[in-house]
Amino acid sequence: MADMNPLRKFDLNLLVVFETLIVERHVTRTAERLYLSQPAVSHALRRLREALDDPLLVKTERGMQPTPRALELLPGVQQALKLIDRTLTPPPAFDPATSRRRFVIATNDYFEELLYPGFLASVQPRAPHLEFAIEVISQSVLCKGLENREVDLVVGLEADTELPSTLMSEPWIREELVCLVARSNRVVGDSLSLEDFVRQPQIGLSQVGAGNPEWVDQWLSAQGLERRLLSRSLNYMAAARTVALTDAVLTLPRELAMLFCTLLPLRLVQPPAGMPRPEMTLVHHPLYERDGAIRWLRAELQDCAQNMTGS
Incomplete structure (x- = not known):
């Protein structure tokens, strides 16, 4: 069965030579425009003639002239080359000042x-x-x-x-981790030893979607210890509000803890030595x-x- 797809045997690089040849109607000028040697263009023209089964350019008294077949093919080839050029041109650089992304x-x-x-x-x-x-x-x-x-x-x-x-x-x-307690908490001082830390009621965080235990639980587990949880909250703000109303301890990153101290009646407490820095x-x-x-x-x-x- 004959191959119904002519592209399988056609070298698409020849299309650039074809378009320039038919426009210039001159092998030497085509070579100069494409930065190729004259023999290379002549070889490409021979291949085009064989592939398309047409002379394409013929010598006349007015110089090289395209055949009707060549003139018929030219607009479609030019359109195809423009489409390929647009397709392969890199997208414009992202400009945040104008983008609506x-x-x-x-x-x-x-x-x-x-x-x-x-x-x-x-x-x-x-x-x-x-x-x-x-x-x-x-x-x-x-x-x-x-x-x-x-x-x-x-x-x-x-x-x-x-x-x-x-x-x-x-x-x-x-970030380093610190502890938060209510300002009214008189049981916890300015720092917590590891022994005192595991004795205090605590608010933990549910790691939604992360799939890992909380940083503090991992650290304690490596030491064979477990803390006393009063509750687990879904987010830091809910946990901080709970701490402000109870005698529980919340362990969280320092910058977030400092923010909550400006919003709620809370104070910072130094955690036990060796607390991880997630x-x-x-x-x-x-x-x-x-x-x-x-x-x-x-x-x-x-x-x-x-x-x-x-x-």
């Missing part, structure tokens, strides 16, 4: 409570048309959301979280590694973290 960030309340308002305040004057949306980190986001571009970036995930092998992560923030990350999908908009977003979030920590 909508970013979806999957994150936890650490970022949303502590950094997100300042991030928006910083970005908005420079990128007035951008839109942002927040989504909760979930296994669906990690397994499908990033790849399907339903989510652009995952912000604040613990560095030791097990990720699908297809994802990429980069360090973002490392590292949080930015996670994205390598499919969009070269996406200028996502690279801009990652850089902005890194600047935001550096401005907060001063490191």
Whole structure:
């Protein structure tokens, strides 16, 4: 059976030579325009004649003239070359000042409570048309959301979280942990020993979507210890409000603890020696590694973290 697809045997590079030859109607000028040697153009013309079964250019008293077949093919070839050129031309660079892109960030309340308002305040004057949306980190986001571009970036995930092998992560923030208690708490002083720490009633955090135990529980478990939990909360603000009304202790990153001390009747307490300093990350999908908009977003979030920590 004859091959019904002529492209299988046709060298598409010849189309550029064909278009220039028919426009210039001269082998030497074609060679000069394409930065090729004259023999190379002559060889390409022979191949074109064989492939298209037509002389294409014929010597006349007026010089080389295209055949009717060549003139018939020229508009379609020119259109095809323009389409290929548009297709292969890199997209315009991302310009936050004019872009109307909508970013979806999957994150936890650490970022949303502590950094997100300042991030928006910083970005908005420079990128007035951008839109942002927040989504909760979930296994669906990690397994499908990033790849399907339903989510652009995952912000604040613990560095030791097990990720699908297809994802990429980069360090973002490392913070020391401190404790919070109510200002009215007379049982806990300015610091807690490890022995006192495990005796105090505590508010834990449910790690929604992360799949890991809380940092404090991991640290205690490695020492064969377990703390006394009064409750687990879904977010830091609810946990802090509970602490303000009880004699419980909440362990959380320092910057977030300092924020809550300005909003609620709480005070900072030095945690037991050796408390870990958790590292949080930015996670994205390598499919969009070269996406200028996502690279801009990652850089902005890194600047935001550096401005907060001063490191």
